[in-house]
Amino acid sequence: MRRLLIDRRGALTRCALLGDGVLSDLAIDHANHPGWLGAVALGRVTRIAAGLDAAFVDFGDRVPGLLSAADVRPTRRDAKIGQLLRTGQSVLVQVKADAHGDKGASLTGDISLPGRFLVYTPLGDGLHLSKRLGKGPQVNALRALFAAELPNQGGWIVRGEAAGVDPGLVLAEAEALLARWRPASLALGGAAPRTLIPPPDALRRAVTELPRDGLAEIMVEGAELLASVKALLTDDAPDLLALVKPWKPGDGRRLFDQGDVDGEIARAAGRRVPLAYGGSLVIDRTEALTVVDVNGGERGNPLATNLDACPEIARQLRLRNIGGIVVVDFVNMGRAGDRDAVVRALSEAVAADPVATHVYGMSRLGLVEVTRARRGPALADLLALDGSDDDE
Known part of the structure; x- marks a missing residue:
């Protein structure tokens, strides 16, 4: 079961996705330090x-x-x-x-404008299906349907989230994406520089990128923010409106107190992440790359330690919004088969990441290279900015 929690704390607008009570994804904006990604x-x-x-x-x-x-x-x-x-x-x-x-x-x-089910490429052409949809008669039927029904303007990419969805929702999203592009296309002859389409804010990013399967509720704290969420969903995701609920604590607790989300966010800005059996991850960022060191603690099985670390590494990359080159220093293993098993496990763990992430082979020293596309500022940088604003 997935729940999306949305609140506003000072200059930060925060969207937290929990799966079975565990924080899996964050989308955060800083009002005083807006980003440009997607503009x-x-x-x-x-x-x-x-x-x-x-x-x-x-x-x-x-x-x-x-x-x-x-x-x-x-x-x-x-x-x-x-x-x-x-x-x-x-x-x-x-x-x-x-x-x-x-x-x-x-x-x-x-140029590409992403939605939940489609990506519109106004300067492209043709219809393309995500590899996550797989192959087979159902996918061929989906291709034929959208080839016939999608507007013949620019190019379209059908995302994996479109599988099993009412085609009417997908076609409605196509019209919304076209409507977002039209004003920009009419302004191409004006003065420069000028923003034609603003970057998607945290609310839109959360709605666009969150997994749809198993989403049970969208809980929002604050009347103003609740109105913003409902307005966005009315235009972009009307099927999710029924899931929206205002947060009404009976004991004065804040929304992000649930599941200790605030604590999870604070820990995601630190260096050390605990693992089972006394192990841990130590995460250090440098200007050139990020290093993740896997420590086994008292556990005497390096393979088991490394396999257990893989899902948490993938989770931390997403929560911290780490981009660029990542080097993971796993606990040393002697067998080549064990090294291959860990690389496969890490590849499977990052496969669901909405940000393009690639895992490369392991060296004999236990080092694995990972690349993850840069998507806005890292979580630690956003929290540092928020702290500096408070000091002022």
């Missing part, structure tokens, strides 16, 4: 960086973003950035990774 903008090229085969683009943030030649649309095979863009030119871009450290945002010209 669509009409940008202006400020500089061509031939050495990077990329252009710096002012899209409205304090620091220009980087648009590589491969991400310019429409693209030309093997064309260099100087052949595609010029300084001062207006260009349609979307933020695919927020700025972090000294690096500006990463931009793309391949």
Whole structure:
């Protein structure tokens, strides 16, 4: 059973998804430090960086973003950035990774608007089905249905969440995505830089990315936030409206006191995560990568320790919103078969992550490389920002 809890604490709007009482996913916004991830903008090229085969683009943030030649649309095979863009030119871009450290945002010209069941690509074409839908007669029937019914405008990707859903809901979402794109498409000839579609906030991200199966209720604390949630669901997910409930504590407890969600969030900002049998994970972030060290405690079975650690590693990557390169230092194992079993277990554990995550092989030292796409600021950074605002 899944429950979505939504509250607002100071500058933070927080959406927490619990599965069988365990916190599995977070979507958090900081009102004073908004992100740009997913925003669509009409940008202006400020500089061509031939050495990077990329252009710096002012899209409205304090620091220009980087648009590589491969991400310019429409693209030309093997064309260099100087052949595609010029300084001062207006260009349609979307933020695919927020700025972090000294690096500006990463931009793309391949625009995509995600919904729960579909992803609309206004500059694309054709119909594509997620690999998570699998194969077989039912999938072929789904392809035929949507090929006939989806609007013949741009491209469409059918997500795994569309399996078993009333086709009417999917087609209604297609119309909503088209309606979101139309004003932007009509504003392409205006001044730059200018935001055409704002980034999705925490509420929209939670609704778009949360697993639909088993969702039992959406609990919201606060009348103003409750109205915002209902307005979003009315437009984007009317089938979920019946699950919305206001939080009415009888004993003065706050919504995130349930299941110790506040405590879980605080622990997810720390270094150490306890495991069974006295083991633990120690998670350290550096500018270049994140290191996860698996400690076995008093347990004498390295394979069992490493297998138990895999689901928790996947969970922590999601909760902490860790992106980029991750190196996991597992407890050393002598057998090649054991090492392969741990890599498979970690791959299966991250498979449900809505953010693209890839697991690579294990070295003889027990090191596994993982890459996870950057999707907004890490949880620790958001909480640090909130603390600094409080100090002010």
